[in-house]
Amino acid sequence: MDNNNLTILHEDYQIKFDDATQMVFCSGSLMLNGSQEYEPIFALLKDAAAINNETALSLDLGQLEFLNSSGINVFTKFVIHIRNLKTKPLSVIGQQDIAWQVRLLKNLQRLMPSLDVQLQ
Amino acid sequence: MVETFGTFIEQPLEQMEYLLIGFSANSLPIQQRWKTNRLSADFISDYLRNFFTGIDAADSNQDFISIHSDNAVKYISNELLENAMKFHDDQKARQTRIGFYISGDHLIFLLQNMATLETTTHLRHFIERLLENNPYDLYIEQMEKNAIDESSTHSGLGLLSMICDYGAKLGWQLEHSDVEGTDYHISTMISLPLAVKN
Numbered sequence: 371m372d373n374n375n376l377t378i379l380h381e382d383y384q385i386k387f388d389d390a391t392q393m394v395f396c397s398g399s400l401m402l403n404g405s406q407e408y409e410p411i412f413a414l415l416k417d418a419a420a421i422n423n424e425t426a427l428s429l430d431l432g433q434l435e436f437l438n439s440s441g442i443n444v445f446t447k448f449v450i451h452i453r454n455l456k457t458k459p460l461s462v463i464g465q466q467d468i469a470w471q472v473r474l475l476k477n478l479q480r481l482m483p484s485l486d487v488q489l490q
Numbered sequence: 491m492v493e494t495f496g497t498f499i500e501q502p503l504e505q506m507e508y509l510l511i512g513f514s515a516n517s518l519p520i521q522q523r524w525k526t527n528r529l530s531a532d533f534i535s536d537y538l539r540n541f542f543t544g545i546d547a548a549d550s551n552q553d554f555i556s557i558h559s560d561n562a563v564k565y566i567s568n569e570l571l572e573n574a575m576k577f578h579d580d581q582k583a584r585q586t587r588i589g590f591y592i593s594g595d596h597l598i599f600l601l602q603n604m605a606t607l608e609t610t611t612h613l614r615h616f617i618e619r620l621l622e623n624n625p626y627d628l629y630i631e632q633m634e635k636n637a638i639d640e641s642s643t644h645s646g647l648g649l650l651s652m653i654c655d656y657g658a659k660l661g662w663q664l665e666h667s668d669v670e671g672t673d674y675h676i677s678t679m680i681s682l683p684l685a686v687k688n
Contacts (some may be wrong), residue, residue, distance in 0.1 A: 382528075401568065403524050404576075404643045405636075426602040436561055439569055443636055443645035450637035473655050481633060 376414050378430060383434075385411055387418040392425055394418050397433035400422045400441040408444045419458055426459035427452075432490060442474065446481060453482040461486035491666055493652075495617045496630060498661030498679050499515070499598060507592040509537055512585045513574075516596055527575075531568035534590055538563050541592045542684065554657035557597060557682045564657060566680060569648040570601045573678075576644065577609050599680040610664060610674040616649075625653045658682050 376387035376394075383398030394415060401418040402408050419427050431437075431445070443464075452460045462470035462478055475487045494500075511530060513523075542558055555562055567590070584604050584615045591598040605613070619628060628649040636645055652658040663677040 399528070401528055403520070403572070405645065406643060414499060436564065438565070438572065439648035439651050440645050443633070443647055443649060446633040446647075447637045448635065455599075468559060469555040470565065470655070473555050477629075477633075477655075 374420050378410060378414060385414055393428040393430055395430045399436040401436060401438050402440060404440050408440055412444050412447060416451060419452060424457045426461065428461040428463060430463040432463050432465045447480065449482050449485060451477045461488055463488045463490060465490060493664045496661035497659035497681060497683060498663055503591045503600065507541065509590045510587060512587045513622055514585050523575060527568055527571045530571055531564045534567040535564040538590060555655050557656065566599060566652055573648060574601055574603050595680045595684055597684050599677040602669065603676055605674050605676050607672050610676065610678060629654045633681065641656055656682065662665055
């Protein structure tokens with residue numbers, strides 16, 4: 371798999387996978403219309419998770435400014451995907467002082483109790 | 491016939507401070523109109539924020555995101571705008587209206603749109619499930635369902651997130667809009683406490 375392709379740069383949002391740190395960074399505003407428009411982001415997340423099967427992956431949402439409910443759906447689907455793999459450790463990073471991020475991470479942990487939640 | 495469900499405040503809203511946005515859902519292609527959501531949601535959020543100044547946050551309860559927090563008004567406004575576009579009956583000329591009202595201690599969002607019988611039946615089922623179950627259980631259940639059902643285009647999480655994450659109260663009025671009863675005028679109300687009640 372070509373790791374260099376695991377980047378989506380858009381004027382409103384950026385999703386980047388860093389192979390060295392096994393970290394996916396998300397930034398900007400995600401306000402896309404439904405699952406279809408979110409599919410490239412979901413595919414990137416799944417591809418990043420597949421690169422080193424059992425190596426821990428981190429998902430940094432701390433720089434995400436806005437997320438609509440279809441965007442919430444992408445991250446809940448991804449966490450359920452990882453949970454179902456059973457072998458892949460996952461950390462999700464958010465900011466302690468951003469209320470919706472705290473809430474989102476709490477909901478994600480409800481879906482995957484072993485999820486490592488890091489509020490910074 | 492008008493049917494009312496959930497928490498629906500029937501006092502005349504026009505006596506409150508309000509902001510109304512109207513649009514004809516079929517005047518622009520949805521892809522083009524979607525881009526206006528960000529502008530509209532930002533404007534509504536900035537506009538309403540002025541009315542919050544000096545009001546103590548009602549939400550000392552850590553269970554919910556406070557409506558005073560960054561992006562809370564924007565999130566709910568944007569979800570309503572998205573729903574208005576997704577579920578409006580394009581064959582109808584009647585405008586979709588979204589109103590934002592400040593009642594003193596409550597912030598009220600009211601979406602009024604036309605919908606087909608099919609959309610209304612779907613909404614009716616959603617309301618029945620919501621009134622009979624724990625919303626948070628439904629929220630998690632919907633997330634699990636979406637993870638299995640690859641074909642679903644709408645997440646079904648928007649209204650549930652308003653209840654479960656923001657502590658919003660939801661209500662609906664469904665009204666037949668023509669003699670055949672095949673089209674409906676739907677009012678969706680979302681209310682949130684603004685101030686601490688002593």
